[in-house]
Amino acid sequence: MTIRLGIVGCGAIADDMHIPTALSVKQVQLVALIDNDIEQCTRLANKFGVKQTAGSIEEIAGHLDAVIIATPPHVRQALAKEAFQHGLHVLCEKPLANTVAECETIIKAAREAERVLSVGHMFRFYPLRRQLPDLVKQHGLGKILRVIATEGKPYSWPTVTGYTVRRDMSPGGVMINAGIHTLDSLLWWFGDPADIRYEDDSIGGLESNVRLWMQFPDNVEVYFRQSRTCDLPYRICIEAGNGSLIFGTNSVTEYSVKKNGYERNHSCVNPAVDHISCWNEQLCDFAESIVQNRKPFVTGEEGMRVIRLIETCYALKRSRPLPSKAPIPGLTW
Template sequence: MTLGTDVAVVGCGAVSTLYYAPALMRLRRGGVVGRITAFDPDAGRAHTFAELVDGKPVGSFDELLELGAGLVIVASPPMLHMAQSIAAMEAGMDVLCEKPLAIGAAQAQAMIDAATRTGTRLSAGYVRRQFPATKAIGDIVRSGLLGEITGVTCFEGGPFAWPVAGPSYFSRSSSGGGVLQDIGTHCLDLLHWWFGAPDRFDYRDDAFGGVEANCLVRLDYPSFRATVRLSRDWAQPNVYRIAGSGGWLAWQVNDPFNYEFQVLGNVPAKVSMMVSDKDDFQQAFVRQIEGALPGGTGGASVTSVPASVSLIERCYADRISMHLPWLAPVEAARAESLAGSR
């Protein structure tokens, strides 16, 4: 019997317990994954995760590296992604780094350089690229079926409900930012994947001394504008809409299989890309891990990721305060003074 690839997981928070653990168990039952080890600075979280995957918790990151694995999944806070990924690659292991790949373009490039230097493989955990629906949308855009693209709108967010382990999630020094760095990294990655890099951008948020809960990004392309609105408190339909001279397309955020589109002159169509009744959202994480394993080919190519990482970095650098008309003049002045402390 051939044993599967050993996998190590660094960071045992919500994304690991909710998504990576079930995916790893599916792969383990299929013989694709072998031994699973886990490390988290919070020993309790490491033990909880290890129980979910029938794995072994270890007491330190160095111990995890010494045990060796075919793949290390780095799902720790973003500030640790670069150092932990490079350390794993220098120890001879392939890495799947959860989004955002890095905080800033320089860190992302250092990780890519480390993969080249060590002869290891670095994959990026942008799981939405594994959805059959988002792959099909990219094909439709590039095919010209919608004609010349005339506009794109994206709304994503709603009342915050992610099961965070502590306040560091809302710390710029730990997470690298707020809703733009969190949700926006998925959104901007998809837009880069579908349309390429914009010519210009405009960025506004409501961060007044802390991290932003709301932001507005405008991306100007040669023939259209993409408007992105992200929120942690505003409940609106989470939909991306792409309009073209020959039709339109709409996608509900995080739907792996379904989208709607219409070619002018025809009735609107609801399309499902589900190929198996056993496929589900979780299967996207299975495909992501499979692609990142030694010999796999399905992980998100890190060569295309630094563009969106760099755009987020530039957005924060060129930030403008959002207009908040409910603030009195004194409150607005105080908010601006706090924003200047960033």
């Protein structure tokens, strides 16, 4: 069975990832692009040779089995509900929605419609992240003690709508937009944190710098530093009793192990796979979950889990008094 697919939202992530992936995965047929910006929708359709365009899901629903929702997150709740009402399965970009309440509404709608809801936490398909707990054991590194994760550079994503810096479209800035990948992995590996300390540089707008300290079960400590104004290493370091495992935030397979005074490079997959093959795997998993009537690899409940953590962090920030003006750039409070 080939899944007839529509992509809702014709912004940068559709252009860079979802459309090329849909055209390369044999389990799906990309039928249409959907966006209320008809000019942008037509431009991408012409670029990729997609024959049909539509201004809404309703216009094209009868020709589809499923949709990828790749819009800004503030409209995903309404669009997902509409898709389920038309009997369509949904792969939703991360974040699933802006709030836990919106996530719950989407999950309920999927359940009532008896349709698949998958969330695009694509880093879960990276072999390195999937195998990380086993790799720590294979290299004899012992008990994981702490994780130090940093990522940052001046913001340069070619957004079409500008939603990542607009308070009317997003409840937060760099953490919910980009930090969500690392946070999702941490929850996946270690469970829910027992203790959280959070700081950012917002004084009422959207944060550009974040510092987050968490204590996970089994006394695993995590420090996460993120920025979209400062240059920081894109690196995750897993410190354990007998050594460390280190990899780049965007690494698919490559990592290094520091042990007994030596650091050696490794790959968890041979031959190495790349980002594109992981994107393909995500879409294949979605299509196969529809055909096989099974849960997708990343469910709506998993997508909501990281939003709950982010909401908790933002609530902690709101509970404290704010300075009257921003201090030194990069400073958090």
